[in-house]
Amino acid sequence: MNILLLGQVGAGKSSIVNTITSIFGDFASHKAEITSSDQIVTRVYRQYQIRSSTGKELAFRLCDTKGIENGETIRTADIQQMIDGKKSDMETSEPSYGGSNISNIQRLKDNVSGFVRSTKRWMCGAKTLDINKRAYCVVYVIDASSLHSIHETVENYFKDCRKLMKQNGGIPEIVVLTKADYCSKAVKGDLKAISYCPDIKNVVQMVMDKFGFLENQIFPVVNMLKDVRVRTETSILFLMALRQMLFQGREYIHELADKKEIHTDVYSDHIVQAKL
Numbered sequence: 720m721n722i723l724l725l726g727q728v729g730a731g732k733s734s735i736v737n738t739i740t741s742i743f744g745d746f747a748s749h750k751a752e753i754t755s756s757d758q759i760v761t762r763v764y765r766q767y768q769i770r771s772s773t774g775k776e777l778a779f780r781l782c783d784t785k786g787i788e789n790g791e792t793i794r795t796a797d798i799q800q801m802i803d804g805k806k807s808d809m810e811t812s813e814p815s816y817g818g819s820n821i822s823n824i825q826r827l828k829d830n831v832s833g834f835v836r837s838t839k840r841w842m843c844g845a846k847t848l849d850i851n852k853r854a855y856c857v858v859y860v861i862d863a864s865s866l867h868s869i870h871e872t873v874e875n876y877f878k879d880c881r882k883l884m885k886q887n888g889g890i891p892e893i894v895v896l897t898k899a900d901y902c903s904k905a906v907k908g909d910l911k912a913i914s915y916c917p918d919i920k921n922v923v924q925m926v927m928d929k930f931g932f933l934e935n936q937i938f939p940v941v942n943m944l945k946d947v948r949v950r951t952e953t954s955i956l957f958l959m960a961l962r963q964m965l966f967q968g969r970e971y972i973h974e975l976a977d978k979k980e981i982h983t984d985v986y987s988d989h990i991v992q993a994k995l
Contacts (some may be wrong), residue, residue: 720779720968721766721853723801725793725880726860727785727873731897735860736767736781739961741943742954745772764801766808779965782854789870802887804852835911855968856891857884858960859930861923864901865941869929877930888975890937891967894932895960896922899939906941910978913939938963 724732730961765783770776782801785793802808859877861869877975884890896919900907903918923937943953 720965721782721804721962722779722856722968723782723784723854723857724860725784725857725877727796727862727869728788730786730860731942732786732860734782734897734958735858735895735940736783738843738940738943738953738957739781740767740769741949742957743769743777745949764806764808777865777866778916779968787873787876789872792872792876795879798880798883799887802854802857802883802890804854854890855892856964856972858893858895860895860897860962862898862927863919864898865895865897866922866929867923874929881930888897888978889971891964891971892932893960893964893967894926894930894937896926896937896939897942900941910941910956913941913956935963 724735725734763785767781767783768776769779769781784801787793797806826876857880859880881892884892897918899913899922900910902922903912903916905912905916906919923934923939926932926937927934938956938959940956941953943950
C-alpha cells in the first residue's frame with residue numbers, strides 16, 4: 720500500500736519517513752535527507768519501502784514529494800500520476816506556478832502489525848495493476864507552528880488537492896500536524912500533554928476550519944530530529960497516525976472491490992492489528 724505525502728517546504732514530510740523507518744527498524748534512521756531550514760530538500764518523487772529490524776519488507780511504502788512553497792506547487796497532472804502509480808521512484812515533476820488548476824486536468828511495531836506483503840494483483844479492466852502501484856491514502860503534512868501564517872497559495876493548493884481526491888473516488892485523507900512541540904511549552908515539556916493541551920486543540924480547530932477535515936483525521940506529532948534513539952512517546956504519536964492511514968487505506972481498497980472498479984481472482988485481505 721502506497722501512502723502519498725504532500726506538504727509545504729520544511730513541514731517535515733521527510734522527517735515522517737525517517738521516524739517511521741526508525742520505529743520499525745529499531746534505530747534512528749536518516750534515510751530521507753532533512754534540514755532544519757526552510758530550504759527544499761526533496762526535489763524528486765521518492766518511494767520508501769519500510770522494513771522491519773530484520774530487513775523484512777512491510778506491505779506499505781511512504782511516497783515523499785517535493786515540498787510546495789509560496790507561488791510554486793506540484794501540477795495536478797503529476798499528483799494524478801502519483802495516485803495512479805504511474806510515477807517512478809526518483810522521477811521529477813514540473814512545477815506549477817500560482818497554484819494548481821484542478822479544473823484542467825515487535826515492540827512498537829507490534830502495535831501496527833499483521834501487514835503481510837501481498838503478491839496478488841488487482842485486475843482493472845483489461846490491465847493488470849500491482850496493488851503496490853497505486854496510492855490508497857493521502858497525507859497532508861502541515862507545520863503546526865506556522866499554520867496561522869500559511870500562504871494563500873499553499874492553502875488553495877491543499878483545497879484543490881482535496882477536490883482531486885474526491886474526483887478519484889474519495890481517496891482517504893489524513894492530516895499530520897508536525898512540530899506540535901513548537902506550539903506549546905506544555906507539550907515541549909511532556910508529550911503526553913498533546914492530547915489535552917488547549918494550544919494544540921486550537922491548531923486542530925484551525926485545520927478543521929480552513930480545510931474541512933474532521934477531528935479524527937488530524938494527528939499532531941513531534942518530529943524526531945535530534946534523537947539518536949527511538950523514543951516511545953514520539954513513536955506512539957506516529958503509530959496512531961499510521962494506524963489510521965492503514966485502516967482507511969484498507970477500507971478504500973474494499974470499496975473499490977465492492978464497486979467492481981478493481982477485482983481479483985483470489986482476493987486476499989490485508990489485516991491490520993492495532994493494539995495501541
